[in-house]
Ligand SMILES: Nc1ncnc2c1ncn2[C@@H]1O[C@H](COP(=O)(O)OP(=O)(O)O)[C@@H](O)[C@H]1O
């Protein structure tokens with residue numbers, strides 16, 4: 001199976017070689033707001049059985065903030081970043097202790113991996129995370145991934161774990177991504193309304209045009225609701241990873257390839273690089289560079305690097321290495337890329353040929369504004 005994925009049918013999910021399972025806060029907490037120990041036990045049982053059958057399993061688990069609420073005497077999810085981070089650092093340890101105990105009943109070792117969005121952007125960290133997780137899988141451990149909430153700032157934060165799970169599935173060349181939440185499937189409207197019906201299969205994002213993708217449920221312990229789950233499924237399927245969205249109670253059935261939840265059919269084309277995936281799905285760029293029509297064509301049609309000569313304007317305050325939007329003069333975002341200069345340096349370079357820049361300012365100013373390897377057309 002491997003990098004070929006599971007193809008277009010659910011039944012092959014039961015044969016998958018490597019799966020990533022993501023469980024959201026909403027399924028891990030009791031109505032009173034504490035961690036649901038029974039749920040963690042059931043999930044560990046399902047994943048251990050799958051592991052025993054020879055499938056490599058990675059768990060992406062939310063719940064750190066929720067687990068930290070009770071020790072802090074909080075009854076609602078904190079809104080400010082600092083308290084969320086405090087709750088996460090208290091809760092993450094408690095959460096991992098629970099998983100460690102439950103997997104130990106099956107003689108499996110749980111391993112904690114905390115990642116920030118930044119770790120998936122920077123090549124060295126990305127490779128490191130990839131190596132560590134692959135090694136953990138080789139030695140039979142169960143990697144349990146969460147966002148490193150304590151160091152994630154507003155700007156670089158995933159916030160929800162849905163997109164993180166999709167990027168981890170891609171990073172590990174997984175065959176399947178299972179998104180577990182507190183509803184049994186994606187519905188074509190508010191799932192609490194009798195008029196809404198389950199969507200059982202999504203062949204392409206166009207199938208969801210007109211579907212009301214709502215936010216989190218009323219308890220509001222989760223983050224992102226269906227919007228981020230559908231986005232996650234889109235990232236994963238674009239990378240060739242079959243995706244199932246269902247409730248935590250259906251975890252076993254989903255992994256057996258049964259007709260539960262919503263199945264998002266994977267694309268058959270080549271997998272994009274993680275860096276490209278990240279850039280395409282990163283939150284908005286930290287600023288923009290505006291391109292003349294020739295540069296728009298060069299970047300989007302010829303897939304060329306963006307040179308200083310084609311830039312007409314800079315917007316925002318970014319630093320070299322940041323993701324920026326590449327816009328046409330009418331404001332449309334045509335691409336996103338990692339910029340090689342600070343915003344303040346670009347006005348001096350705009351409209352100049354690389355040869356002129358090298359002669360007048362030195363060879364270090366003749367490099368591209370955005371190199372084509374660091375650029376994704378949107
Ligand atoms: N179209 C829809 N189909 C299904 N669920 C939806 C839809 N729109 C909004 N939701 C809500 O999304 C919630 C799950 O999102 P969230 O709370 O972020 O979960 P998690 O913590 O598992 O990530 C569900 O409880 C459901 O009420």
Ligand SMILES: N[C@@H](CCC(=O)OP(=O)(O)O)C(=O)O
Nearest residue numbers: 024025062063064065161223
């Ligand atoms: N990293 C955070 C995840 C935040 C969150 O609520 O995510 P999710 O439930 O997946 O929408 C935590 O562990 O609390």
